[in-house]
Amino acid sequence: MEEQLITAEAMILLSATVAIVWAYINFCFVKRVTISGAFSDTGESSALLGDGDGRSASEIVARLTEIYEAIYEGAESFLTAEYRVCTQFVVAFTILVFILIGIGTEWDTTRAGLSALSFALGAFTSMASGYLGMKVAVFSNVRTTVSATPGPEGWTRCFNVAFRAGAVMGFALCGLGILVLYGTAVSYKVFVYPNPDDWVKLTECMTGYGLGGSCIAMFGRVGGGIYTKAADVGADLVGKVVHGIPEDDPRNPATIADNVGDNVGDVAGMGADLFGSFAESTCAALVIGSSFKDFGWSALFYPVVVSSVGVFVCLLVSFIATHFRPVKKERDVESALKIQLVASTALMLPVVYAASKYYLPEQFEIGAAVGNRMVTLYPWSAFVCVSAGVVGGLIIGLITEYYTSHSYAPVRELANSCKTGAATNMIYGIALGYKSAIIPVIVLAFIVYGSFKLCDLYGVALAAIGMLSNLATGLTIDVYGPVCDNAGGIAEMAELDPMVREKTDALDAAGNTTAAIGKGFAIGSAALVSLALFGAFVTRIRYASNDELFANGVNMLEPVTFAFLLIGGMVPFAFAAMTMKSVGLAAMEMVYEVQRQFDQKPHLLDANPAEPPDYDACIAISTNASLREMVAPGALVIFTPLVTGIIFGVNAVSGLLVGSLVASVQLAISMSNSGGAWDNAKKYVEKASPDSALKGKGSDIHKAAVVGDTVGDPFKDTSGPALNIVMKLMAVLSLVFSDTFFYFNKGKGFLNL
Amino acid sequence: MEEQLITAEAMILLSATVAIVWAYINFCFVKRVTISGAFSDTGESSALLGDGDGRSASEIVARLTEIYEAIYEGAESFLTAEYRVCTQFVVAFTILVFILIGIGTEWDTTRAGLSALSFALGAFTSMASGYLGMKVAVFSNVRTTVSATPGPEGWTRCFNVAFRAGAVMGFALCGLGILVLYGTAVSYKVFVYPNPDDWVKLTECMTGYGLGGSCIAMFGRVGGGIYTKAADVGADLVGKVVHGIPEDDPRNPATIADNVGDNVGDVAGMGADLFGSFAESTCAALVIGSSFKDFGWSALFYPVVVSSVGVFVCLLVSFIATHFRPVKKERDVESALKIQLVASTALMLPVVYAASKYYLPEQFEIGAAVGNRMVTLYPWSAFVCVSAGVVGGLIIGLITEYYTSHSYAPVRELANSCKTGAATNMIYGIALGYKSAIIPVIVLAFIVYGSFKLCDLYGVALAAIGMLSNLATGLTIDVYGPVCDNAGGIAEMAELDPMVREKTDALDAAGNTTAAIGKGFAIGSAALVSLALFGAFVTRIRYASNDELFANGVNMLEPVTFAFLLIGGMVPFAFAAMTMKSVGLAAMEMVYEVQRQFDQKPHLLDANPAEPPDYDACIAISTNASLREMVAPGALVIFTPLVTGIIFGVNAVSGLLVGSLVASVQLAISMSNSGGAWDNAKKYVEKASPDSALKGKGSDIHKAAVVGDTVGDPFKDTSGPALNIVMKLMAVLSLVFSDTFFYFNKGKGFLNL
16 A cells, blocks of 8 residues: 555544534634624615514614524523433433443443443434534524525525534534544544454444434434424414414414424434434444454544545535525525535545545455355445445435425426315325335445445445435535524514515525435435444354354344344334324424413414413423423334344344334335425415416415425424434444343343244 | 045035035025015105105115116126226236246246146136126125115114125135135146146146236226225215215215225225135145145145135124124124124134144144254144134234224324314324334234244244135125125115115224224235245245255345345335325316316206216226226236346345335235224214214314325225235245246346346
C-alpha cells in the first residue's frame, strides 16, 4: 500500500471536527436573524403584516415571541419528560446488559462492562442528538417566518434560514456520531485491547453503541410520533372537519401541541432514528471486518472513512443551495433540495472510489459467513458495494417520490378517487402503498444479491453504509421540513400577511416531497443494516459453537426456525397495530378536549376571540399519551428477541429476525408511501379551483381527501418509520446478546429445543 | 396389523358415495319448497305480504320468479363467461404443463401426460364444484325467502332450507373431490404404475390435480370477488351513502348485480378455494408419504381416509341442526351453526384416533426432509398431528370470531371510534386486523413446530388435512350465508312483509359470524398446506440432485435465497394492491353508471317508480370488470414462481415461497378480520337506537361506519381470502415443476447463479 498522506484516523477526526465546526457556522447564520431585527426596519415590518393591520412592531414582536416560546416550552418540557423515562430505561438496561453479557461470557467483566458502557454512550449520544435537533428547530422556526419578506430576496432568505437550520442538525449529528464512535473505539484499543487478536472482542463491545442508539431511537420515534400525530389528527378532526377553521388557526386549542409535535417527532425522533442507523451499520461492518485476518486498524475503520468523506461531500454540495443556485422563486425550492440529494449521490461515487483505493489493502481474503469458503476482496469490489447502496438509495427515493408527489400519476389518480368518497380514497391509497413497495424491494433484493455475492456479508454492511453516506444532506432536508411547517404555523397564529404563509407553505411542500425521498433511504438502509447485523449474529454463533451451529447456513426447514419465521412476520404487524391505535386513542382524547373547550366556551370560535384557548391542556394530553403509549411497543420490540433467544434458542432467533425483516420492509414502505400519497392528494385537491372536476377546498371531495390524510398521519409519521427501527433494533439486540443466547444449552435455549 | 373389516379403499369409496347421496337428499328437501306452493295456501301468502298489500298470489309469485330468474341468469351468464376464459386458460396451461414436465423429465411422456391430465381433471372438478354451488345457491335463495313464515315454524323452515342448500354444496364437493382424486390415483396405479416403487412418480403426477384445482380457485376467487364487491361497494356508495335508499332496494340499478355477486363470489369462488385446499393438502401428503419405504397403498391413502371419515362426522353432526336442536327463534340460529363447528371438531378426535389405529402400521420409519436422520412414526403421532390441525383450526376460528363479532369488545370499540369520524374508524380497523393475527399466528407456529418435530414434514401435511377434515360442515355454513343474504335481498326487492326481511337478516348475521370462523380455518390450513408443499418441493429437489442440493436444509443466507425472500414477501402485497384497486375501479364505474341512470331518469328514485332501472347495465359492468381484472393478479401468482424457478433456480424459489408464505398469512388474516370487523361495527351502529351514544342509522356515526364497511368489502371478500390461494398456488406450482426447475443447470436456473 502506498504511503498515506492522511491516515484513516486523521481523516475520521478531521471530518468530525469539520462537521461540528460547519454546524456551528450554520448556527451563527441562523442566529443573525432576530425577531426584533426584522421589525426594526419599518419597510419589512409592514410587508410582513397584512394591509390595514394596525399592530405596532413591538406588538407583533411580542406576539411572535409568545408563540415561539409556547412551542419552545412545550417541546422542551416534552423532551425532558421523555428523556427522563428514557434515562430510567437506560440505567436499568445498562445493568441488564452487564448482567446478560456477563452470563454469556462467563463473567468476562471487561467485556460486560465495556458493552454496557458502549450501550450507555450510544443512548446518551442519541438523546443529545435529538435534543440538539429540537433546540435548533425551535430556534429557527420563527426566524424562518420573519425572513419570508416579499420578492426573490425573501425566498432566498427564508429558504436559507430553514436550510441552514437543517444543516446544523445534519452536520452536528454526523460529527458527534463519528467522534463518539471512533473515540470509544480508540479508547478501548489503547486502554483495553491493544492486541489486534482482541479486536473481535473490541468490536463486539462496540455493538452496544448501536443498541443504545437504537433503543433511544425507538422511544424517540414512537413517543414523538404519537405526540405529533395525536395533536395533528386531533386538531384536524375537530378543527378542519367539524368547524371548518383552517390549520394552525390560533383558535384551535390543539394548534400549539401540533407545532410542538413537529419538533419532537419529526426532528428529534427522526434524528435519533438516523443516528441509530448510522451507529448500527458501522457496528455491523466493524464486527464482520474484525474477523478478517491481517486487516489492520485503518482498513477495519474503512466504513467510518466512507461516512467521513461523506461529510465533506455533503458540505461541498450544500453550497449549491446557498451560493451557486440560490432559491429565488417558488419553483426553485424543490429543485434546490433535489439537487442536494442527486449531487451528493453523484459526488460520492468518485470520492468513495478514491477512498477505497487509498485506505483498503490491494487484496484481502475474508471467510464466508456460510461454509468454509474464502472470498477475495479488492478495493473495487468494496467500492461497488458502497456504490450499490448510494445509488440504490437514490433510486428507492425517487420511486418513493413518484408514488407520493402530486406531480405524478399515482397521487393524481388517488385524488380522483376521492370523487366517489372517502372509501374509494382509502382503497386506492392502501393499494398505492402496497404497490409502491414493488420496485424498492426489487432494488433491495438486487443490492443484497450483488453485494452479498461480491463481498459476502461485509458487502451488505458496506451497501448499508453507502446508503447512509450522504446522511448529513438527508438530515438537513429532514429537519428543514418541520422548521418550515412550524414557520407557517407561527405565521398563521400571529396572523401575518398571507404572503408569508404562502412562502412557508411552498417551502414545506417541497420539504414533504424530499422528505419522502429521505424516508426511502432510511427504510432501504434499515433493511440492509438488519441483514448485515443478522449475518454478524450468525457468524458470532458459528464461532461460539465451533462450527457446530450455522456452519452450513441457517436452515429454514428447522421446525423451530420456521415457526419463528411466522412469528417474526407477525411482530411488525403487531407493532404497527399498537402504535396506530395509540395515535387513534390519543387523537380521540384530543378531539374530546377540543370539543369540550368549544362547548364550554363557544366564543372561542369567534373571529377574534377575547381569550385564547387552553393550549396547555392539549399539550398535556399529547405528552401523557405518548409517554404512556410508547412503553408497550418498545417492550415488544426489545423483549421479543431477548425472550426468544433465551428460551427458544438461536434457531428461533434466526427465524424471528428474518421473518420480521421481510414483513417490516414491506409494511414500512407501504405505510410511509400510503401516508405521503394521501397527504399530497389532499393538497392536490386543495389546489384545485372550485370549478374544476376536483372542486377544491371545502367540497365533499376535499372532505374525503382529508379522511385519507388523517389516516395517513400515523401511517407515515408514527408506525411506518418506526418499523425501520423494529427490524434494526431486533437484529442489533440479538447480535449484542449472541453469547448470552449461546450460553443457554449451547444455543438451544432454556427449553433445549 | 389386524385384519381390516373395511379396507381403506372401501372406506374412501363409501364415504364419497354417501356424501353424494346425502347431497342429493338435501337437494330433494330444498326442492320440495316451491314459490307457488307457498302462496297457494292463502294464510301463508298473506303472512308473507305486508298489511294492506293488495297484490294477488299470482302477482307476487310472478314478481318473485322475475327477481329469482334475473339473479339466476346473471349468475349463469357470468359463470359461463368466466369459465370460458378459464377453459381457454386450462387448455393452454395443460399443454404448458405437458411441455415443461416433458423438459424436466427428459421427455418421460407418461409422466408429462399424466401430470397434464391430472391438471385438467383438477381444473374441471373445481369448475364443476363452483358451478354446482352457484346453481344450488340460486335455486335455494327464493325458497328460503318464501319459507320465512311467522312464528317458530318459520324460523325452523327457512333456516333448514338455507342450511340444507349449504349441505348440498358441502357434501357434493367433498364427495366429488374424494371420488375424482382417488379414482384418478387408482386408475394411474392399475393402468400405469402398478409397482409400489413407481408410486413416487404416481403421486408426482397427482400433484397436477392440486394445481388445477388451485388455478381455477384463483380465478374464481379473484373474478368472483371483484364481481361481487364491485357491485356491493358501488351499490352502497350511491344508494346508501348518497341517496339514502336501503340496501337491496329495487330502485337501485346495482342491486341485482349485488345479489348475483353473492352467488358467484361467495359461493362459487369460495367452493373452488376450499376444493383447492383439499386437493393440495392431499397431494402434499401423498407426495411425502410415497417416499416412505414399505408403506403400502392403504397407509399411503391415510390422508384421504381422514377426509373420508370427516364426511361421516359432518353428516352425523348436521342432524343436530336439523333434528335434535332445530332452530325455533332468532337466538338459536348462531348457536346452531356454532354447534356444528364445535361438535364436528370434537367428534373428529376419537374418529381420527380410531382410523389412525386401524389404517396405519403400528410403527414406520420415514426419512427426515433435512439431513440423514430417520423419524419413527406411530399411529398416535399421526393422530396428534391431525388433531393439532383440527383443534388449531377451531381456536383460530374462535379468535377470528372474537375480533369480528359485535358481541365482543374489539368490534364495539371499533364502533365507538366512529364517533370521531371515518378516519379514526379506519385507523382502529386496520390496527384491529393487524392485532387479530397475533394469536392465530402463534397457534400456527405451535402447530408447525409440534407436527414438524413429531412427524417431520408429513406431520405438517397431516395437520393441514386435519384442519380441513370437517370441510363439509365448513362449506355448508359458508354457502348458507350467501343464500340467506340473497333471500333477504329478494324479500326486499319483492317488497314482502318486513318480518321476512328480519328473519333472513338474522340468519345472515349469524352466517357472517360463522363465516368468519370458516375463514380462520381456510387461512390456517392454507398456511400449513403451503409449508407442506414447500417441504415436498425441497424433498423432490433433494432427491433429484442426489443430495447435492438441500441435503442440509434450505439456507437463508444464500444470497439469491435472501434476495428472493424479500421479493416473496412483496408478492402478496402486490397481489392485494392489484385486486383492491380492481374492486375500487369497478366500483367507481358502477357508481358512475348508477348516478347516470338517476341523473337521466330522476323518477327512478320515486317511492314507486313506473319503470325498473337498467339492471343489466350494472351486471355488464361487474362482469366485464371482473373478467378483465382477474387476469393480471392471476398471471402474477402463476408466472412469478415459474419464471423464478426457470431463470433464477431452486434457491430463489425457496426464498420466494417462504417470503410469500410469511407475508401472506399475516396479510390474509389481517385483511379478512379488518373487513369483518368493519362490517359488524356498522351493523352494531345500525342496531343502536337514535338516543344512544352511537345514534343509530342515518347519523354521522353511521356514515363513518359505512365508510369502514365499504373499505372492508374488498379486504374481506376479495383480497384477503384470495391471499390463501396465493401462497398455496405458488407452492403447488413449484412442486409440480420441480423437475423442470432442476433441469436448468441442475437447479441453478437459466442464469446459473
